[in-house]
Amino acid sequence: MSQQVLNVENVTMQFGGVVAVDNLNLRIDQGEIVALIGPNGAGKTTAFNVVTGVYQPTNGRVSFLGDTIIRNHPQGKMKKLYKGEHADLYTARPDLRDPEALKELESQKDPELRAKMQAACDKALEERKARLRAQDPMAFTDKVLAPTPDRITRMGMARTFQNIRLWKSQSVFDNVLTAMHCRTAGGLVSATFRLNRREEAQQRSRVEELLKEVGLWDQRGEKADALPYGKQRRLEIARALATEPKLLLLDEPAAGMNPQETDELTAFIGEIRKKFGLTVFLIEHHMDLVMDISDRIYVLDFGKLIAEGTPAEIQNNQRVIDAYLGVAEDA
Amino acid sequence: MTKSRKKTIFLAAVLVVLLAASLAVDLALPSYHIAVKVIKKATVYALVAVSMNLLNGFTGLFSLGQAGFMLLGAMAYGVLTIPVASRAGVYQYFDGGLVQFSLPEIFSGFLGDTVGTTAGMLLALAVGGVLSAIVAWLIGLPVLRLKSDYLAIATLGFAEILRAFFQWNALGPITNGSNLLRGYPDFENATSYIVLAGLLIAVIVLMINSTYGRAFKAIRDDEVAAEAMGINLARHKRMAFIISSFFAGVGGGMLAMYNGTIAAASFKSSMTYEILLIVVIGGIGSISGSVIASFLYIFSSEWLLRGLDSGTFLGISAPGIFKNGFRMAVFSVIIMVIVLFFRRGLMGDKELPDLLNRRPKRSRKEAAGK
Numbered sequence: 001m002s003q004q005v006l007n008v009e010n011v012t013m014q015f016g017g018v019v020a021v022d023n024l025n026l027r028i029d030q031g032e033i034v035a036l037i038g039p040n041g042a043g044k045t046t047a048f049n050v051v052t053g054v055y056q057p058t059n060g061r062v063s064f065l066g067d068t069i070i071r072n073h074p075q076g077k078m079k080k081l082y083k084g085e086h087a088d089l090y091t092a093r094p095d096l097r098d099p100e101a102l103k104e105l106e107s108q109k110d111p112e113l114r115a116k117m118q119a120a121c122d123k124a125l126e127e128r129k130a131r132l133r134a135q136d137p138m139a140f141t142d143k144v145l146a147p148t149p150d151r152i153t154r155m156g157m158a159r160t161f162q163n164i165r166l167w168k169s170q171s172v173f174d175n176v177l178t179a180m181h182c183r184t185a186g187g188l189v190s191a192t193f194r195l196n197r198r199e200e201a202q203q204r205s206r207v208e209e210l211l212k213e214v215g216l217w218d219q220r221g222e223k224a225d226a227l228p229y230g231k232q233r234r235l236e237i238a239r240a241l242a243t244e245p246k247l248l249l250l251d252e253p254a255a256g257m258n259p260q261e262t263d264e265l266t267a268f269i270g271e272i273r274k275k276f277g278l279t280v281f282l283i284e285h286h287m288d289l290v291m292d293i294s295d296r297i298y299v300l301d302f303g304k305l306i307a308e309g310t311p312a313e314i315q316n317n318q319r320v321i322d323a324y325l326g327v328a329e330d331a
Numbered sequence: 332m333t334k335s336r337k338k339t340i341f342l343a344a345v346l347v348v349l350l351a352a353s354l355a356v357d358l359a360l361p362s363y364h365i366a367v368k369v370i371k372k373a374t375v376y377a378l379v380a381v382s383m384n385l386l387n388g389f390t391g392l393f394s395l396g397q398a399g400f401m402l403l404g405a406m407a408y409g410v411l412t413i414p415v416a417s418r419a420g421v422y423q424y425f426d427g428g429l430v431q432f433s434l435p436e437i438f439s440g441f442l443g444d445t446v447g448t449t450a451g452m453l454l455a456l457a458v459g460g461v462l463s464a465i466v467a468w469l470i471g472l473p474v475l476r477l478k479s480d481y482l483a484i485a486t487l488g489f490a491e492i493l494r495a496f497f498q499w500n501a502l503g504p505i506t507n508g509s510n511l512l513r514g515y516p517d518f519e520n521a522t523s524y525i526v527l528a529g530l531l532i533a534v535i536v537l538m539i540n541s542t543y544g545r546a547f548k549a550i551r552d553d554e555v556a557a558e559a560m561g562i563n564l565a566r567h568k569r570m571a572f573i574i575s576s577f578f579a580g581v582g583g584g585m586l587a588m589y590n591g592t593i594a595a596a597s598f599k600s601s602m603t604y605e606i607l608l609i610v611v612i613g614g615i616g617s618i619s620g621s622v623i624a625s626f627l628y629i630f631s632s633e634w635l636l637r638g639l640d641s642g643t644f645l646g647i648s649a650p651g652i653f654k655n656g657f658r659m660a661v662f663s664v665i666i667m668v669i670v671l672f673f674r675r676g677l678m679g680d681k682e683l684p685d686l687l688n689r690r691p692k693r694s695r696k697e698a699a700g701k
Contacts, residue, residue, distance in 0.1 A: 052559065153561035161559070167552035169680065170545075178545040182561025188570065191541035192534065200542070243561050 003030040004066065005247050005279045006051065006157075011060030012084030013046050013303075020046040022303035023085045024060070028247070033273060033280040035290045037314075038300035039323055044283045045162055047300070048251055051281075052159050053149040059084050064155060065246065071145040086132070154182050158245035160236040162252045162283075168225040172216055172235055175224050176207045179242035207242070213275070214238040214268070230261040234268070241276060248272075250282040254289050266292050291315065299323065338684035345683060350525065357520040365634050368589075370521040373629035374528040375585045380609040380621040381532050382578035387607075388616035388680075389539055390571040391551030392475070393483045395603050399490030400576040401583025402598035403466060404459030406497060408584035409512035409593045410505060411455040417514040422507055429504040435516055452516055453527075456584040463580025464573045466493075471572045475565070487600055497595035512593040524585065531578060536618055538574070547571050551616075612669055614676030619683035624676070636661060 006028040013021040021043040028034045036044050049055045051062055053070065058078055062070040074082035105121070108114045147155075167175050180203045186196030194200075211217040214234045219227060224235060233253055240248060253269070254262045266289050273280055284290045290297065291311040299307040299314060301323040307314060314320055356366055379397060386392050411434045413421055422428035434455050439447030474485045496502070498509040506512075518524060538544055546567050549557040558564050587593045605628075613624030638644035639658040647653075669677070 054555075054559075148563070148565075149558045150561045150563045153559060158561075159559055161556065165553050165556035165559075167549050167556065169552055170548060174545060178542075178549045179560040181542050181546045181549075184542045186542070188538070188543055191543050192538040194537070194541075203542075239560065 004028070005030055005032075005064065006281065007063040008047075008051065009061045009063070010085045011047070011050055011057045011062065012082070013043070013050050013055055014058040014078065014081060014083065017081050017083075019083055019303050021050065021057075021300075022083075024300075024303075024305055026298050026305070026308070028279055028281055031273070031277070031279055032295045033269070033282070033293050035294040035297045036281065036283050036300060037285070037287075037290055037297060042300040043303040044300055045251060046303075048159065048249055048283060052157060052249060053147055053152040056146045058082060059086075064152075064157060069145060069147060069152065069155060071143065073144075075144075150182065153243055153245075156244070156246040157249065158240035158243045158247075159249040160233070160240055160251055160253060162255060164229075164232050164236055166224040166232060166235060166239070168223065170224060171221055172211065172224055172227065173207060173220040175235060176210055176239050176242045177203060179239045180206065182243055210238050210241055213272070230257055230264075233257070233265070237268075237272070241272065245278065247279045247281060250280065250284075252283055252285060254284060254286045257286075259288075262286050262289055265289065269293055334687070338687055341687055342684050346529070350522070350529075353522045353525045357522050362519050367521045369630055369633050371524045371589045372586075372633065373626040374521075374524040375582055375589055376606065376609060376625040376629055377622040378528040378531055378585065379579055379582035380606050380613065380625045381535055381618055382575045382582060383606050384610050384613075384615065384618065384621045385535055385539065385547075385578070386571055386575040387610060388614075389544065389551060390547040390568065391554075392568060392571065393479050394486040394572070394575075395483045395600065395607065396470075396486030396490045396576075397579050397606050398598045398600060398602040399486075399493040400463040400467065400579035401586060401602070402490075402493055402497060402595060403463045404456070404580030404583030405587035405593045405598070406506055406512070406595070407459035407462050407580070408452075408455045408587050409515055411458060412452060412515040413512065414514065414516075421512060421514055422504070424510060425503040425507065428507065448516060452518075452588075456581050459584040460577040460580040463583070464577040467573045467576030468569065471569050475568050475572060487603070490598075490600060490603065494595050494598055506595070509594070509596065512587075513591065515587075517588045517591065524589075528582075528585065531581060532618065532622065535574075535578060539618070543567070543570070608666065610676075612666065612673075612676055614673075614678035614680060616680035617676065617678035617682060620676055620678030620681075623678065623683075631665070632658070632662060 004027055006026075008024055008026045011021060011024045012019065024043075024047055026034075026036075036047060038044050046055065050057045050070070057070065057072050059073050059082065060071075061068055074084075105114065105117050108117060153159075167178065170178070184191070184196070184199065184203075186199055190196045191200075208217065211220055214237065216227075216231060216235055216238065219231070224232065227235060237248075237250070237253065250269070254265050257265060269280060269282075270293055272278060282290075282294075294311055297307075297309065297311055297314045298305060299317070299320050301319075306319045306323055307317045309317070353370060356370060360366055379401060383394075383397050386394050410430055414433050414436060415431060418431065418433075419427040433451070435448040435451030437447075438451040438454070441447065442450055470486075470489050474482060474489065477485055497506050499506075500508045502508065503510075518527075539547070546557070546562045549560065549562055550564060550567055554564060583598075590597075609624045609628050610621055612628065613620030613622070636644070636658045639653050639661055640655055641653070644653055
């Protein structure tokens with residue numbers, strides 16, 4: 001069995017009462033290219049933001065290379081609002097536990113009997129928790145893991161953005177060089193007084209390598225925002241690669257590209273995967289690209305996973321077709 | 332490669348000329364001459380402006396606490412260097428004060444008079460810097476969570492609190508309350524100021540060009556991207572804040588030296604604005620811009636436009652118009668003109684050696700095309 005790189009379990013992301021990602025489960029194995037697709041507003045980017053630590057999920061767990069890196073369960077006011085998996089375990093409202101029992105509880109006037117029923121309700125809840133805990137020892141532990149995005153990047157996950165976020169005022173070369181900062185061993189003093197010359201030189205030669213790889217070496221001195229759009233996307237990928245990732249997350253890498261550029265990008269993603277031994281997780285709307293390079297595809301709609309499988313399977317999946325094209329009301 | 336070497340030579344030449352000029356001024360003019368005073372004050376302001384630029388221009392943290400950190404440095408310098416013999420006079424309302432030693436005197440005990448005094452003075456400056464850095468770390472804990480305007484207001488408030496704190500009578504035995512600290516040693520000549528401030532600015536420049544400086548600029552350009560590329564925002568912001576405060580503290584100590592007296596009351600927010608003005612005029616994100624602007628600013632406000640306050644300016648004698656306060660009116664107009672015509676400051680985000688770059692032809696063609 002190949003090694004699991006990313007494993008997302010029961011992840012729910014709620015903004016107040018709005019469920020953006022609803023109980024998402026997915027896994028990505030070593031060396032795979034996996035695509036996450038879905039109509040606009042399906043929660044794809046939110047899922048990315050959860051995995052990269054930008055958002056803290058309301059519930060669920062994310063493991064990376066076998067270690068749990070993100071974990072949370074509904075807390076505070078989210079206990080009441082939570083609508084995802086095992087909602088009854090977290091919500092403070094008893095009506096979600098068992099509507100019948102609640103009705104009985106409400107109608108019961110005798111305080112003694114009422115207390116007894118309340119206790120029975122609580123006991124049933126605890127028993128359920130215990131059963132779930134037996135299945136999964138990490139469930140319902142109070143330990144919340146919420147590393148900041150920079151820590152996740154240092155663990156070996158790098159991303160690009162849907163709307164390009166380069167450091168615009170800096171040169172192409174410096175954009176990539178700056179991304180290597182997170183792997184710098186030298187401290188502030190040794191960097192200031194140039195005691196880490198060898199490290200700096202190594203980084204510079206790696207930048208050269210990377211820029212030649214992505215075909216931007218000739219434009220290394222130009223400001224990042226002076227590049228044409230397609231090249232800015234490439235630069236973003238090069239910058240992400242500079243952080244030495246094991247998993248590369250691409251958020252709509254082909255957005256705004258013409259068919260020719262998209263083809264080039266498709267080839268390019270394949271190349272870098274081979275060259276750097278990467279695992280790639282991407283969000284994309286260009287179906288040509290997705291169907292071309294993905295090993296597996298996950299489909300999200302309204303935050304819920306509606307299908308997963310190989311490109312061929314997804315193309316013939318009726319639920320996916322419905323999600324994209326809509327369903328006739330009277331059908 | 333040759334271009335970068337050319338730039339290095341150019342920069343070295345500028346530095347040598349500057350040093351030679353200050354040496355010449357020192358040799359030719361007495362230390363009370365206005366030229367020496369202007370150079371001294373301008374170097375101090377250059378140092379503080381560069382330290383502020385590090386924060387506001389390179390890290391994108393809009394902080395207005397510079398005067399507070401300068402006050403800390405100045406106080407530390409004064410308290411540690413006033414000769415023991417004159418303490419009774421200085422701290423006359425506080426029985427001669429609590430601190431009964433003077434660093435320059437201690438050091439001259441075993442290093443000889445000249446070397447020892449200098450070492451003691453430098454150490455006192457460093458202590459001021461470290462004190463500022465520690466305080467910066469402390470207030471950075473809550474304050475650096477804020478962004479843009481809110482950070483500016485919080486740091487401004489902190490600086491004001493610090494000023495009030497140092498004027499507090501209960502601290503009198505150390506700070507002399509709201510009375511002046513005076514009688515401490517100073518560097519006689521302008522060259523020592525230039526060398527000291529120059530070395531400190533050089534350290535800042537080295538840091539900005541190191542991997543940490545690049546991380547700071549990444550935070551300035553796009554915080555979200557910086558964090559996604561593995562740059563720990565909290566840690567790097569704190570770092571920039573502490574470093575900037577350290578140099579502001581040392582600058583404050585040097586300003587105290589130059590002034591000859593220290594009064595907490597003079598480290599008002601208007602001093603921060605003066606420095607901010609220098610940073611903006613020089614160009615946010617340009618070290619050489621800050622240095623040039625501080626020399627221009629101090630030169631014109633202290634010397635060139637002095638006549639506007641005292642009756643005669645450029646040979647025109649008009650005591651009716653040229654009286655107290657008129658200088659600041661003219662000065663404001665000049666600043667407005669500069670800001671109007673140099674939107675991004677004198678230097679933009681370029682450095683002095685960048686002036687050697689020829690304008691790329693393409694951009695001119697593009698401009699013509701539009």
